[in-house]
Structures are given as C-alpha cells and as structure tokens.
Amino acid sequence: MKYLAIDSSTKALSLALLEDSEVVAENTLLAAQQHGVLLVPAVAQLMEQLNWKTSDLDGLITGIGPGSYTGLRVGVTFAKTWANSKKLPLYTVSSLALMAAAAIDTQVDTLIPVMDARRLSAYTAVYTAREGQLEVVVPDAHVDWREWLHEVGEQLGEHVVLVGDAIDEFVEAFLEEFPDKKVQKLDDWSTWPHASKALLCPWSRVSEATLLAPNYAHATLAEREWAQKNNTTIASEGDHEEFIEHFT
Numbered sequence: 001m002k003y004l005a006i007d008s009s010t011k012a013l014s015l016a017l018l019e020d021s022e023v024v025a026e027n028t029l030l031a032a033q034q035h036g037v038l039l040v041p042a043v044a045q046l047m048e049q050l051n052w053k054t055s056d057l058d059g060l061i062t063g064i065g066p067g068s069y070t071g072l073r074v075g076v077t078f079a080k081t082w083a084n085s086k087k088l089p090l091y092t093v094s095s096l097a098l099m100a101a102a103a104i105d106t107q108v109d110t111l112i113p114v115m116d117a118r119r120l121s122a123y124t125a126v127y128t129a130r131e132g133q134l135e136v137v138v139p140d141a142h143v144d145w146r147e148w149l150h151e152v153g154e155q156l157g158e159h160v161v162l163v164g165d166a167i168d169e170f171v172e173a174f175l176e177e178f179p180d181k182k183v184q185k186l187d188d189w190s191t192w193p194h195a196s197k198a199l200l201c202p203w204s205r206v207s208e209a210t211l212l213a214p215n216y217a218h219a220t221l222a223e224r225e226w227a228q229k230n231n232t233t234i235a236s237e238g239d240h241e242e243f244i245e246h247f248t
Contacts, residue, residue: 009067
C-alpha cells in the first residue's frame with residue numbers, strides 16, 4: 001500500500017511517501033507563507049524521485065491541525081480535492097501528534113507537543129507511547145497554558161518531554177507548576193510536524209472528503225460571526241457541522 005502524507009500546519013511544509021510500514025521518501029521545507037506556491041511542485045518532485053504516478057497511490061494522509069489557519073487550508077484543500085477527484089481514501093492525523101512523535105524514542109511516559117498561540121496560550125495535547133505507537137491521553141485543544149496545566153496535572157507522568165519551537169516560557173511555567181517532575185525540552189528541527197511520522201500516530205479515515213475541515217481547535221472568526229448572527233455557539237469540533245452545512 002502506497003500513501004502520500006502531507007502537513008502544512010506550521011511554517012514547515014512536510015511531505016512523505018509511505019509504502020506499507022516504511023517511509024520511502026520525505027521532504028520538509030521551512031516554507032513560511034509559501035505553502036500554496038510550493039505544495040504542488042514539491043509533491044510532484046517527491047513522487048518523481050521514486051517514479052511514482054498518481055495512479056500508484058492507495059490513499060492520502062493529511063495533518064489537520066491545529067495550527068496556522070492559512071497553512072491548514074492549503075494542505076487540507078489539496079488533500080481532499082485530490083482524494084475526491086481520484087476516488088482515493090483520505091485519512092487525517094493530528095499535527096500535534098506529528099510533533100509528539102519526535103519524542104517517541106525517548107522512553108518518556110508523557111509527551112506534550114506545544115504550538116505557541118501567543119500570550120502564553122497554546123495548541124497542545126498529551127500523548128504517551130505504547131509499543132512504538134502514540135496514544136492520546138488528553139486531546140488536542142487551544143488552551144491557556146497555566147490553567148490547562150492545573151487541569152491535566154493528574155494525568156501526567158513523572159517524566160515529561162515538552163516538544164516545540166521557541167517554547168522556553170512554556171517550559172518555565174511548567175516547572176513552576178510541577179517543580180518535582182523531571183522535564184526534558186525538545187526544540188530542534190525534528191519538532192516541526194513531519195509527515196513521515198504519520199506511521200507512528202493514530203489515523204482516522206474520512207467518510208466524505210469534500211466535507212473535511214481543518215481542526216483549528218477553536219472557532220474561526222467567520223464561525224464566531226455566524227454563530228452570533230444565529231444566536232448559537234461553536235465551542236467544540238462537533239459544533240462545526242451546522243456551520244459547514246450552512247455553506248454546502
């Protein structure tokens with residue numbers, strides 16, 4: 001089975017070609033705001049390396065966030081359009097899980113990916129690793145970091161790895177909350193969401209590709225404005241369905 005995996009949730013644009021349980025080609029670029037320009041040619045170049053044709057693919061895997069609004073729209077739209085046009089199975093993976101997978105070989109019981117969302121808020125989650133595969137302990141969310149730490153404290157192990165780029169202030173706040181825990185920071189190149197790590201993360205198959213929306217972990221401005229006009233709220237992932245149906 002051959003898959004193309006992509007993630008565009010951050011400044012990094014990451015692609016991988018997977019065959020059965022192996023990563024056979026990969027490329028991750030720090031693309032800044034150029035995801036829309038670089039994605040298609042980068043995919044074509046990667047597939048040419050292995051002489052793969054689009055007809056060789058058995059499915060697509062896309063990171064669905066949380067992360068950059070614009071970046072996620074580029075990657076998810078690409079994946080669902082291709083999956084729909086070629087009638088390919090489409091699978092999703094958490095972009096935070098792709099980050100956490102960078103620490104899967106540390107033998108640490110608690111892995112916490114952190115994307116800075118400004119003012120000490122974050123996109124984050126808690127994962128653990130069992131037999132070389134990630135498992136969700138606390139699901140992805142957009143949180144006030146200090147409040148969230150207080151809420152999830154009982155679900156954390158004694159040895160914790162925080163994974164992310166430029167997360168020193170989050171590490172400091174963690175140590176203030178849990179001074180007795182052993183904390184390791186992972187903030188090198190590997191901590192960007194790498195599509196090649198999809199094999200280590202939980203997948204979910206999409207039932208209808210055309211309806212796939214990124215997981216922003218909080219309501220977008222358009223959704224909040226729509227909710228206000230319709231006297232309702234959009235507070236969780238399931239709440240987005242009514243908003244999506246309004247425009248389809």
